[in-house]
Amino acid sequence: MPLPQPLRPQWRFKRIGYHWSHCQRKRIPRFLCRHCRRSFSTQTFSTSYWLKRPDVLPQLLTKTVGGMANRQIARDLRVAPSTVDRQLSRLGRHCLLFHAAMMANAKPVSVAAIDGFVSFEHSQFWPFHHHLAVEPTSDLIAYFTDSEVRRSGSMTPAQKRKRERLEALFGRPDPKAVLKDVTHLLEVVAGSQPQLTVLSDEHKAYPQALRGLKCKVEHLVTSSRERRDSRNRLFPINVADLLIRHSSANHKRETIAWSKRRQSSAERLAVFVVWRNYLKGRREKARGSPTPAQARGMLARRLTVADVLERRLFVTRIALPRRWEEYYWRRVNTRVLARQRGHELTYAA
Numbered sequence: 001m002p003l004p005q006p007l008r009p010q011w012r013f014k015r016i017g018y019h020w021s022h023c024q025r026k027r028i029p030r031f032l033c034r035h036c037r038r039s040f041s042t043q044t045f046s047t048s049y050w051l052k053r054p055d056v057l058p059q060l061l062t063k064t065v066g067g068m069a070n071r072q073i074a075r076d077l078r079v080a081p082s083t084v085d086r087q088l089s090r091l092g093r094h095c096l097l098f099h100a101a102m103m104a105n106a107k108p109v110s111v112a113a114i115d116g117f118v119s120f121e122h123s124q125f126w127p128f129h130h131h132l133a134v135e136p137t138s139d140l141i142a143y144f145t146d147s148e149v150r151r152s153g154s155m156t157p158a159q160k161r162k163r164e165r166l167e168a169l170f171g172r173p174d175p176k177a178v179l180k181d182v183t184h185l186l187e188v189v190a191g192s193q194p195q196l197t198v199l200s201d202e203h204k205a206y207p208q209a210l211r212g213l214k215c216k217v218e219h220l221v222t223s224s225r226e227r228r229d230s231r232n233r234l235f236p237i238n239v240a241d242l243l244i245r246h247s248s249a250n251h252k253r254e255t256i257a258w259s260k261r262r263q264s265s266a267e268r269l270a271v272f273v274v275w276r277n278y279l280k281g282r283r284e285k286a287r288g289s290p291t292p293a294q295a296r297g298m299l300a301r302r303l304t305v306a307d308v309l310e311r312r313l314f315v316t317r318i319a320l321p322r323r324w325e326e327y328y329w330r331r332v333n334t335r336v337l338a339r340q341r342g343h344e345l346t347y348a349a
Contacts, residue, residue, distance in 0.1 A: 061308065130145070
């Protein structure tokens with residue numbers, strides 16, 4: 001895998017013993033750095049560092065994209081729901097770093113289909129969009145962001161009054177949030193390329209976002225009324241939206257497992273992106289169908305969960321786009337909630 005090389009310390013260190021891991025039932029060697037005099041172990045470079053239940057993390061990936069909600073996973077694994085919440089957050093951070101590291105060594109996406117996936121947090125009075133960019137030739141999901149939006153559509157007079165009360169208490173979402181986040185999405189996808197081709201529907205914010213790019217842009221618009229089959233230019237992004245809705249418990253229609261925080265939705269989506277790009281074949285019924293990463297030459301084979309979790313990835317060694325940095329440090333807040341946990345553990349970065 002073209003990930004950053006494992007940490008092979010060039011500094012001097014010595015072995016200082018071991019500690020016994022009760023959950024893994026084996027010795028964990030410990031070492032001392034001769035430079036900073038700080039001790040560490042082999043667990044320092046493992047994705048299961050500081051976990052009392054390291055067996056949960058490898059099972060979370062497939063269960064999360066298999067349509068299971070957090071409490072269903074907790075019942076299945078016989079752990080507390082808070083354990084699943086915390087480990088899923090860790091898995092989401094790892095997947096953000098994993099995909100960023102893979103894309104850093106890959107060729108840029110020159111043609112991107114973009115679309116907004118509609119969901120909500122806390123209640124239907126707080127909808128938001130996940131903006132996705134997909135490469136049509138490979139089905140690779142290159143990047144995603146999110147935007148708060150104001151509830152719209154048909155509402156009863158009572159619902160309109162409730163929306164006004166909530167907005168008076170917690171404020172109204174930025175009306176330009178979609179424009180700002182789509183602009184950022186396209187900036188990350190475009191990178192330093194001289195030209196970018198963008199496929200989209202008729203959303204009014206997209207032409208404005210494209211005007212802010214520094215590269216030359218070709219914008220191909222497809223009407224949302226056109227038949228959504230394989231001949232539609234937006235078929236790859238439509239399939240991605242369909243798979244997200246099908247595979248994620250928090251995005252299913254009429255579900256009680258909706259995301260209570262946009263932050264958690266982004267973490268789950270990061271897990272989905274890694275599964276879709278590196279573990280799942282492009283075509284469901286085609287035996288041996290290559291993954292999107294294989295289709296664009298990034299990998300020679302399909303990865304497994306063990307490959308993804310092979311070693312711990314460090315945010316200090318892998319650059320994340322601005323929006324994904326906010327996801328990593330859990331800085332995306334939900335307006336209604338007074339207390340929201342961030343990622344502030346010094347040694348767990």
